[in-house]
Amino acid sequence: MKGDMVFELSRVSYTYMNDGDALESISMRIRKGENVSILGANGSGKSTLLKLLDGLYFPSSGEFRAFGSSIHESSMNDKKISMEFHKRVGFIFQDPDAQLFLPTVWDEVTFAPLQLGLSKNRVKEIASEVLNKMGLYGLKDRTPYHLSEGEKKKVCIASIFTLDPEVWLMDEPTASLDPQTQGWMIDFILELAKRGKTCIIATHDLEIPYVTSQTCYILGEDHKILAEGKAKELLSQKDILLKANLIHKHRHFHNGSVHIHPHEHWHV
Numbered sequence: 001m002k003g004d005m006v007f008e009l010s011r012v013s014y015t016y017m018n019d020g021d022a023l024e025s026i027s028m029r030i031r032k033g034e035n036v037s038i039l040g041a042n043g044s045g046k047s048t049l050l051k052l053l054d055g056l057y058f059p060s061s062g063e064f065r066a067f068g069s070s071i072h073e074s075s076m077n078d079k080k081i082s083m084e085f086h087k088r089v090g091f092i093f094q095d096p097d098a099q100l101f102l103p104t105v106w107d108e109v110t111f112a113p114l115q116l117g118l119s120k121n122r123v124k125e126i127a128s129e130v131l132n133k134m135g136l137y138g139l140k141d142r143t144p145y146h147l148s149e150g151e152k153k154k155v156c157i158a159s160i161f162t163l164d165p166e167v168w169l170m171d172e173p174t175a176s177l178d179p180q181t182q183g184w185m186i187d188f189i190l191e192l193a194k195r196g197k198t199c200i201i202a203t204h205d206l207e208i209p210y211v212t213s214q215t216c217y218i219l220g221e222d223h224k225i226l227a228e229g230k231a232k233e234l235l236s237q238k239d240i241l242l243k244a245n246l247i248h249k250h251r252h253f254h255n256g257s258v259h260i261h262p263h264e265h266w267h268v
């Protein structure tokens, strides 16, 4: 159904000023409640694609539609339209330092709801609830800059969680997390999915699509879609995973000779 469509990209390309292409003729349709993984080698364009879906960048050519409307720089420059959009779409950056900019964790998690004009008491309630739920309340007076990478990532999530958007864009959500916190992150994504949220996740961590996603797009080093389809089917195609640098050839010694075979760093 048309009304179910969250994002539609039609032959979208993006070129950084004075640099080469970052996205080349990308077409995709993402429905409400769909869980999508974007996989691909370093530099293939995953972060650029998520920034485009967050209305931070705009296609150099092609069309981007969100919630049925065409998105342009001029519309997103309108404060009201941009605020409405960002109430519905939350973005967890690949680098937490690019997202966190306030003196304390408390300031970070109260910033967005205050911007939306909620009363101070209501904001206090929401922020306390989210921090407690995520086990972060004890860090509320800390400076984000001095937190560990994993703690920073959780604060980024908490600051988006206060808005509880319907669409979550996550860029490498399990990167630099310890194995237990990676598990926590996967459970968090599954919980969002259970609550009907649309999650679009850029990652190299193949456990994420395997466990959480229905649909998978793999970007190639030429910045085009190399493959798309059902997550579990794509993950079984080792030739495509090798081509996209998602698994590597593992080298080891056998009886004095070198033996090479495809090697995956994910186990389910």
Ligand SMILES: Nc1ncnc2c1ncn2[C@@H]1O[C@H](COP(=O)(O)OP(=O)(O)OP(=O)(O)O)[C@@H](O)[C@H]1O
Binding pocket: 016, 017, 019, 021, 022, 040, 041, 042, 043, 044, 045, 046, 047, 048, 049, 094
């Ligand atoms: N601010 C920028 N200015 C110029 N070129 C950029 C900029 N950001 C990214 N690029 C280029 O655009 C291409 C896509 O980069 P992008 O960060 O989207 O890739 P990625 O798939 O997210 O990579 P990674 O797995 O390393 O995070 C790369 O060739 C990169 O060098």
Ligand SMILES: [Mg+2]
Binding pocket: 046, 047, 048, 094, 171
């Ligand atoms: Mg990236």
